[in-house]
Amino acid sequence: MPKVETFDRIDVLQKATEIFHKKGYNGTSMQDLVDVTHLNRSSIYNSFGSKLGIFMQVLSFYQNAGNKKMGTEIVKTHNASDTLQSIFEWYLNDIIKDEDRKGCLIVNCKSEMSNQEPLINSFMVQNQEQMIALLEDVVHNGQMEKVFNEKQTAGQYALYLYSSIQGLRMTGILNTNENELRNLIKTVLTVLY
Amino acid sequence: MPKVETFDRIDVLQKATEIFHKKGYNGTSMQDLVDVTHLNRSSIYNSFGSKLGIFMQVLSFYQNAGNKKMGTEIVKTHNASDTLQSIFEWYLNDIIKDEDRKGCLIVNCKSEMSNQEPLINSFMVQNQEQMIALLEDVVHNGQMEKVFNEKQTAGQYALYLYSSIQGLRMTGILNTNENELRNLIKTVLTVLY
DNA sequence: ATCTTATTGAAATGATCGTTTCAAAATTAA
DNA sequence: TTAATTTTGAAACGATCATTTCAATAAGAT
Numbered sequence: 001m002p003k004v005e006t007f008d009r010i011d012v013l014q015k016a017t018e019i020f021h022k023k024g025y026n027g028t029s030m031q032d033l034v035d036v037t038h039l040n041r042s043s044i045y046n047s048f049g050s051k052l053g054i055f056m057q058v059l060s061f062y063q064n065a066g067n068k069k070m071g072t073e074i075v076k077t078h079n080a081s082d083t084l085q086s087i088f089e090w091y092l093n094d095i096i097k098d099e100d101r102k103g104c105l106i107v108n109c110k111s112e113m114s115n116q117e118p119l120i121n122s123f124m125v126q127n128q129e130q131m132i133a134l135l136e137d138v139v140h141n142g143q144m145e146k147v148f149n150e151k152q153t154a155g156q157y158a159l160y161l162y163s164s165i166q167g168l169r170m171t172g173i174l175n176t177n178e179n180e181l182r183n184l185i186k187t188v189l190t191v192l193y
Numbered sequence: 194m195p196k197v198e199t200f201d202r203i204d205v206l207q208k209a210t211e212i213f214h215k216k217g218y219n220g221t222s223m224q225d226l227v228d229v230t231h232l233n234r235s236s237i238y239n240s241f242g243s244k245l246g247i248f249m250q251v252l253s254f255y256q257n258a259g260n261k262k263m264g265t266e267i268v269k270t271h272n273a274s275d276t277l278q279s280i281f282e283w284y285l286n287d288i289i290k291d292e293d294r295k296g297c298l299i300v301n302c303k304s305e306m307s308n309q310e311p312l313i314n315s316f317m318v319q320n321q322e323q324m325i326a327l328l329e330d331v332v333h334n335g336q337m338e339k340v341f342n343e344k345q346t347a348g349q350y351a352l353y354l355y356s357s358i359q360g361l362r363m364t365g366i367l368n369t370n371e372n373e374l375r376n377l378i379k380t381v382l383t384v385l386y
Numbered sequence: 387a388t389c390t391t392a393t394t395g396a397a398a399t400g401a402t403c404g405t406t407t408c409a410a411a412a413t414t415a416a
Numbered sequence: 417t418t419a420a421t422t423t424t425g426a427a428a429c430g431a432t433c434a435t436t437t438c439a440a441t442a443a444g445a446t
Contacts, residue, residue, distance in 0.1 A: 003393050003442045024305050026219035030434055040395055042436085047393090051434065101308050107363060108304040112217050114366055115294050121367075128367055152380060159364070159373060160380040167360025170300060171352070173307055174314075174321055180352060187345060187353040191383055196413040196422045223404055233425055235406085240423090244404065387446100394441065403432060411424070416417100 005047065012037045013061045020058050021105045024112055052119065059123055062105045066094075080142030084161075084192070087138070088185045091165060095172035095181065104169040131165075132158045139192070148192040157192060164188045198240065205230045206254040213251050214298045217305055245312065252316055255298045259287075273335030277354075277385070280331070281378045284358060288365035288374065297362040324358075325351045332385070341385040350385060357381045 015036045020028050030051055034041050048054035070090045077083040094104075102108070106127055113120040136158035142148035148157070168188075172181060208229045213221050223244055227234050241247035263283045270276040287297075295301070299320055306313040329351035335341035341350070361381075365374060 003391075004444080005393075006442090023309065024219060026217060027305070027309070029432075031432080040393090041434095042396090042438095043394060045435070103304050103308075110366060111296050111301040111304050111363065112220070115296075116216065116220070124367055151383075152376070156373075156376055156380065159368070160377055163360035163364040163377055163381075164357065165360070166363040167356035167358070170304065170359040170363065171356040173303060174317055175352070180349075183345070183349055184353055184356055187349065187384060188356075190344075191380060196411080196424085198423075199412090222402075224402075233423090234404095235408095235426090236424060238405070389446080390444090392442090392444105395439095397437085399434100399436065401433075401435105404429100405431105406429065407427085409425095411422100413422085414420090416419080 007037075007039055007043070009047075012039060013058060016054055017058045017062050017105070020055060021062070021102050021108075022100060024108060025055055026112065052117070056119060056123065059106065059109065059120075063127060079147065080138050080145055081147050083138050084135075084142070084189065087135075088165075088168070088189070091168055091172075092178070092181055092185060095169070096178055101173050101176070103173045104166075107166055107169045128162065132162050135161045142192065160191065161188070200230075200232055200236070202240075205232060206251060209247055210251045210255050210298070213248060214255070214295050214301075215293060217301060218248055219305065245310070249312060249316065252299065252302065252313075256320060272340065273331050273338055274340050276331050277328075277335070277382065280328075281358075281361070281382070284361055284365075285371070285374055285378060288362070289371055294366050294369070296366045297359075300359055300362045321355065325355050328354045335385065353384065354381070 016033055019032050019036045023032065030041065030044070033039075033044060033051075033054065037044070039047075044054060048057060070087065073086045073090050074083055077086050095101075106124070109120060110124045114124045115121070132155075136154045139148055139157045139161070140154035143150050143154060152160070168181070168184065171184065175181060209226055212225050212229045216225065223234065223237070226232075226237060226244075226247065230237070232240075237247060241250060263280065266279045266283050267276055270279050288294075299317070302313060303317045307317045308314070325348075329347045332341055332350045332354070333347040336343050336347060345353070361374070361377065364377065368374060
């Protein structure tokens with residue numbers, strides 16, 4: 001059997017995620033990745049195949065990390081209303097704590113590459129479906145609990161919330177006022193009650 | 194007196210806008226610009242200074258073209274409710290008619306560069322202020338007409354609408370269903386009534 | 387201990403990046 | 417028609433791009 005990978009894959013993906021998030025896909029060079037990961041060029045190619053290859057793994061890493069962290073917040077809630085609140089609260093916190101105001105890696109990537117790169121497009125379609133399915137589930141529960149209205153179907157509200165989240169992430173790039181953002185969220189959620 | 198510019202500046206900016214819109218700032222090369230504008234490399238530098246220079250002019254061109262076209266729709270309306278409807282209808286149409294699903298050049302640029310390039314950041318701040326001022330004015334009128342509620346101030350609703358528009362533009366990149374988008378808009382506007 | 391196989395390190399690949407150079411061409415005021 | 421001035425065209429700039437090459441290194445299996 002051969003020599004085995006010596007580097008910490010999680011750590012490398014973490015560093016790669018940071019630089020891609022900060023500079024975007026086209027703005028990040030292979031040299032940037034070599035610098036921040038402290039991996040050799042050939043090790044990156046050997047382990048990830050290509051720049052697009054490592055970026056796809058970065059996207060999944062970012063998505064999974066977000067899901068996991070948001071999930072731990074969600075499980076603390078006990079009704080649909082609180083769940084939705086905590087989802088938006090998580091996004092708000094993610095915006096506030098990022099002093100670089102980079103926005104969401106996935107939203108940024110969608111606008112940069114979705115219309116150009118089939119692999120990215122597929123990822124984005126899957127991401128949207130997953131997000132909307134989650135939101136639809138929450139809304140549906142809230143409607144069963146009679147705390148959300150039924151003027152629109154859960155699916156329709158899910159698309160509205162998904163779109164609102166993307167808007168929130170874009171707005172958070174320039175607007176740093178926590179109170180304004182919190183009020184924005186409140187306004188968004190008003191529709192459901 | 195010297196020789197004067199021979200090329201059509203509007204036409205050049207139009208072509209440059211198309212390629213920047215399709216490929217993004219970092220994805221567009223000077224060679225791309227030479228190819229699509231049919232201008233010589235040195236003519237571009239002589240007239241626009243740099244890649245960032247021509248891009249800044251492209252951003253303004255895109256912004257002005259949008260304002261103008263949306264303006265002609267707005268003047269046809271006679272109350273705040275119709276005005277807001279026609280604004281969103283304009284964005285919907287802009288999404289539907291773009292078979293490349295590129296999204297909004299300004300939103301895309303904001304996510305790609307706002308955190309990296311001061312000139313871009315300034316443009317985006319100005320763009321946001323302009324957009325919000327316009328929306329605030331419309332909402333304020335609607336509130337005076339008693340057709341919009343006053344649960345939130347016009348300024349608060351303006352930020353909500355601005356955020357919703359960005360969300361709509363991001364959603365429109367992947368979602369091509371006109372009915373779903375129209376329903377999304379309807380849901381967004383529900384808040385005001 | 388040796389064989390096998392994969393990961394490394396360092397250098398080099400050709401292509402493309404944004405920008406500059408400079409002489410030739412072109413235009414208008416005098 | 418000439419002088420003044422700027423735009424053009426074509427080539428070249430050094431730097432950087434993503435990717436490849438290949439010998440040296442390292443480690444589990446026999």
